[in-house]
Amino acid sequence: MVQPILQIENLHKKFKDVEVLKGVDLSLETGDVVSIIGSSGSGKTTLLRCVNMLEEFHQGRILIDGEEIGYSGPRHKARKESEIARQRAMTGMVFQQFNLFPHMTALRNVTLGLTKVKKMPAEEANAIAGKWLARVGMSDRCDHHPGQLSGGQQQRVAIARAVAMNPKVMLFDEVTSALDPELVNEVLNVIKDLANEGMTMLLVTHEMKFAFEVSDRVVFMNQGRIEEEGPPEELFRKPKSQRLAEFLKSSKF
Amino acid sequence: MGYTLNFGAVWRDFDLLLSGLGLGLGLAIVSIFAGCWIGLVAAFAMNSKHVLWRRVASCYVTAIRNTPLLVLILFSFFVLPRLGIRLGKVESFTVTLSIYAGAYLTEVFRGALLALPRGLREAGLAIGLTEWQAKIWITIPIMLRNAFPALGNNFISLFKDTSLAAAIAVPELTFYARQINVNTFRVIETWLVASLMYVAACYLIAAGLRFFERRLAISR
Numbered sequence: 001m002v003q004p005i006l007q008i009e010n011l012h013k014k015f016k017d018v019e020v021l022k023g024v025d026l027s028l029e030t031g032d033v034v035s036i037i038g039s040s041g042s043g044k045t046t047l048l049r050c051v052n053m054l055e056e057f058h059q060g061r062i063l064i065d066g067e068e069i070g071y072s073g074p075r076h077k078a079r080k081e082s083e084i085a086r087q088r089a090m091t092g093m094v095f096q097q098f099n100l101f102p103h104m105t106a107l108r109n110v111t112l113g114l115t116k117v118k119k120m121p122a123e124e125a126n127a128i129a130g131k132w133l134a135r136v137g138m139s140d141r142c143d144h145h146p147g148q149l150s151g152g153q154q155q156r157v158a159i160a161r162a163v164a165m166n167p168k169v170m171l172f173d174e175v176t177s178a179l180d181p182e183l184v185n186e187v188l189n190v191i192k193d194l195a196n197e198g199m200t201m202l203l204v205t206h207e208m209k210f211a212f213e214v215s216d217r218v219v220f221m222n223q224g225r226i227e228e229e230g231p232p233e234e235l236f237r238k239p240k241s242q243r244l245a246e247f248l249k250s251s252k253f
Numbered sequence: 254m255g256y257t258l259n260f261g262a263v264w265r266d267f268d269l270l271l272s273g274l275g276l277g278l279g280l281a282i283v284s285i286f287a288g289c290w291i292g293l294v295a296a297f298a299m300n301s302k303h304v305l306w307r308r309v310a311s312c313y314v315t316a317i318r319n320t321p322l323l324v325l326i327l328f329s330f331f332v333l334p335r336l337g338i339r340l341g342k343v344e345s346f347t348v349t350l351s352i353y354a355g356a357y358l359t360e361v362f363r364g365a366l367l368a369l370p371r372g373l374r375e376a377g378l379a380i381g382l383t384e385w386q387a388k389i390w391i392t393i394p395i396m397l398r399n400a401f402p403a404l405g406n407n408f409i410s411l412f413k414d415t416s417l418a419a420a421i422a423v424p425e426l427t428f429y430a431r432q433i434n435v436n437t438f439r440v441i442e443t444w445l446v447a448s449l450m451y452v453a454a455c456y457l458i459a460a461g462l463r464f465f466e467r468r469l470a471i472s473r
């Protein structure tokens with residue numbers, strides 16, 4: 001059996017006393033594209049944030065390329081901060097709100113991680129950033145600040161910033177939800193291209209058509225659990241659970 | 254009122270007034286600089302998750318902000334030497350003004366930090382920056398830009414506050430004005446000129462700050 005690139009085992013997460021992830025198991029192999037769908041509050045964002053260690057979790061394990069992240073050992077001991085920073089760079093995250101650094105140009109947004117985390121010389125970093133900005137169709141906007149870019153353009157820069165770090169897994173959290181409808185496709189097309197090139201992705205989305213087209217597998221989350229998982233044709237055409245059927249009906253797919 | 258204005262005596266010592274103005278500016282610059290460092294540290298302490306840090310920082314801010322500056326100046330000048338800390342009057346005043354500025358800037362920075370979207374720090378962490386790197390490259394630069402107008406206002410206040418240094422005979426503008434006043438009895442002329450010098454300096458500083466503010470502004 002091939003070793004999964006991302007493996008989530010029995011993940012539990014509480015906010016205060018409220019358990020929002022109640023034992024999630026999920027595993028991705030290199031090149032897999034997996035979409036997570038589910039109603040609001042079902043824990044999709046929280047799951048991605050745990051994988052990126054922006055949230056701590058209380059039980060379970062997450063392994064990336066065989067390495068346990070965030071914690072170590074059976075006693076769930078938290079790792080050192082520098083260790084966590086290194087492990088975080090193994091995943092790339094794209095946020096709903098873009099979160100570009102407003103005081104830096106598009107190019108600098110992308111080179112920051114390369115020069116400060118990967119300690120690359122400026123020239124090499126610029127070359128890599130230039131390449132990725134070209135890939136997302138932003139070559140002519142390298143010197144612009146985020147405030148001078150449209151939402152769709154900002155999100156494409158944010159994607160370039162994440163993929164330039166050469167992560168093993170890319171995480172996308174509803175990256176088109178904050179965009180005007182006419183800007184959604186330019187961003188989805190960039191993600192599709194990356195998926196077709198074999199990038200491993202875990203994405204949360206409300207764009208059912210996109211999830212259907214791009215995913216190898218789709219995961220339906222409900223109340224902190226994975227309720228159903230399978231290839232998009234099966235999941236969307238022949239939902240097993242009542243909840244998924246209702247969810248699909250309400251999202252007009 | 255048989256008073257005829259005669260600026261001759263004041264002009265004769267104008268270079269003294271100018272040097273006093275220069276010293277005041279210098280003191281304000283050093284203090285805002287030092288105060289920024291103090292304020293940054295204390296602002297992060299105030300937002301820290303450790304109670305002790307929060308307590309220490311808020312005690313500092315409360316104590317300093319609730320004491321009149323003149324009292325602080327006299328306290329450092331007269332009390333510290335008794336405790337074995339010997340500083341010249343200029344040094345004593347600079348330290349006092351820096352600590353005073355730090356308390357106000359702590360509040361400025363604390364507010365500016367709270368106003369930052371938390372997603373920016375997280376985006377920095379997500380590309381693999383450590384907490385420190387995220388502070389240095391993302392949080393602090395953005396926060397300082399946002400705080401710049403308030404920082405400018407604080408600087409102008411500090412500059413005017415340097416006049417209180419006259420109380421411990423630091424030779425700044427107010428000190429010289431009082432000296433000229435005593436020596437020449439040209440009361441109106443002396444204080445008129447001194448006031449106008451403060452006004453002109455503050456006006457120019459404000460204009461310069463507005464210029465920088467426009468250049469620093471993050472376009473959105």
Ligand SMILES: Nc1ncnc2c1ncn2[C@@H]1O[C@H](COP(=O)(O)OP(=O)(O)OP(=O)(O)O)[C@@H](O)[C@H]1O
Pocket residue numbers: 015020038039040041042043044045046047
């Ligand atoms: N920081 C937090 N503190 C307390 N509760 C939280 C926090 N973040 C999320 N929650 C709760 O955890 C649950 C899951 O939230 P999450 O954001 O993961 O849902 P989601 O599936 O991403 O929803 P949406 O589709 O609206 O984005 C929700 O009930 C939410 O209220």
Ligand SMILES: [Mg+2]
Pocket residue numbers: 044045046173174
């Ligand atoms: Mg969400």
